[in-house]
């Protein structure tokens with residue numbers, strides 16, 4: 482394992498380095514623009530290769546912290562000697578050979594912060610404790626789902642660079658922690674906080690929640706290692722045979738870590754097993770306290786296990802002779818499919834019935850739809866049928882209805898009716914004839930109770946037991962509301978936006 486290169490001189494050195502970065506326009510916009518120009522021009526940095534004299538300080542810093550070498554005299558001419566001394570004292574820059582500067586860590590202006598991580602090693606020969614980049618595609622995706630709304634205490638478990646905890650510290654949390662098994666990640670996260678001038682951030686080291694002891698949090702974010710592996714691989718990568726080992730531990734040990742109303746957000750790869758879909762197993766992992774928690778799972782995509790293994794063979798991660806062993810593992814685990822997902826575990830604020838819900842992502846689904854799902858299910862669990870009986874209801878304007886008819890005695894006979902939506906989540910639901918009749922007329926003017934009474938008045942239904950009938954009627958409305966076929970006043974889903982044009986962070 483390479484030595485940890487960064488140092489912790491006084492905070493004034495960090496502050497001067499940050500001020501130098503800021504006055505040099507070494508910021509996210511500039512960084513992204515340069516990187517996209519390089520990509521368009523087909524320019525790639527050869528690690529350690531001396532770059533020609535850059536035309537600006539921002540350009541110089543972007544090159545230097547993306548693994549190019551810069552001549553010391555160019556640095557001093559474009560920047561200044563004090564700044565160079567500071568970066569050397571911080572251990573971010575070394576001079577070797579004489580007169581040539583290289584960076585020891587990749588430094589990335591990101592979300593108003595300066596975040597360090599490891600440079601990608603040649604041929605992707607990662608060290609076991611490689612510090613994961615904050616702008617990796619998977620991390621970008623994870624960050625989209627984490628709620629960065631005001632809270633007292635935020636924890637990023639499996640923190641790596643500590644990016645979610647750093648963002649939380651700078652934007653919304655009174656106090657934020659990042660925790661990681663690896664010493665290197667912990668030191669890097671602490672360094673990024675000091676470099677970004679954050680004084681409400683703590684980086685701790687240890688397994689799962691062990692280093693945060695008995696602290697409780699409003700929010701926990703986890704992006705664990707989740708790749709199924711036969712044997713130990715890099716700490717940031719392997720999640721045991723089923724990929725779930727680290728995720729599971731963060732759920733089995735969760736009780737006592739979340740405040741009432743607190744939420745854990747996890748993005749990971751996981752599995753559906755025969756007769757045991759992921760969300761049911763997450764509930765089991767919660768153990769004896771499971772009834773105090775809700776679970777909402779949004780599936781980002783499915784991967785057929787053998788497809789995953791073949792890809793892994795092609796990329797050299799799995800040896801062909803290991804496939805037989807994998808066959809046994811899949812059989813033993815009763816594994817049906819691998820999936821990528823985001824799930825939220827929410828601790829109850831009051832005693833009520835827990836919910837477990839699963840939806841798939843479509844072209845118009847994302848973090849906002851997951852939030853909406855949590856809100857509507859929480860309201861349903863709190864208020865029961867009253868949730869729809871006392872609220873005005875409106876049909877989802879994008880719903881379609883299809884009918885299946887079969888030939889019977891020379892005529893078409895209606896067999897079934899299916900309502901379908903793509904937003905908030907893609908979903909197809911069989912409707913009973915009364916719901917299908919009712920659906921298009923829901924114009925937001927009437928509550929569930931008023932609809933029921935008007936159906937009785939019209940003679941469309943004539944219940945023997947009105948109390949039971951209105952409960953059954955409301956239960957059907959609740960199902961349609963949770964599926965997004967109808968909107969409940971005050972709890973409408975967000976407006977549909979195509980996935981790729983979103984910027985939720």
Ligand SMILES: C[S@@+](CC[C@H](N)C(=O)[O-])C[C@H]1O[C@@H](n2cnc3c(N)ncnc32)[C@H](O)[C@@H]1O
Nearest residue numbers: 620639640641661662663688689704706716717
């Ligand atoms: C996929 S990286 C995610 C890093 C960062 N949160 C991100 O999204 O970029 C997973 C991190 O989990 C850490 N890790 C692995 N096993 C752990 C455990 N048992 N307890 C705490 N951290 C662990 C690794 O060191 C690594 O930094």
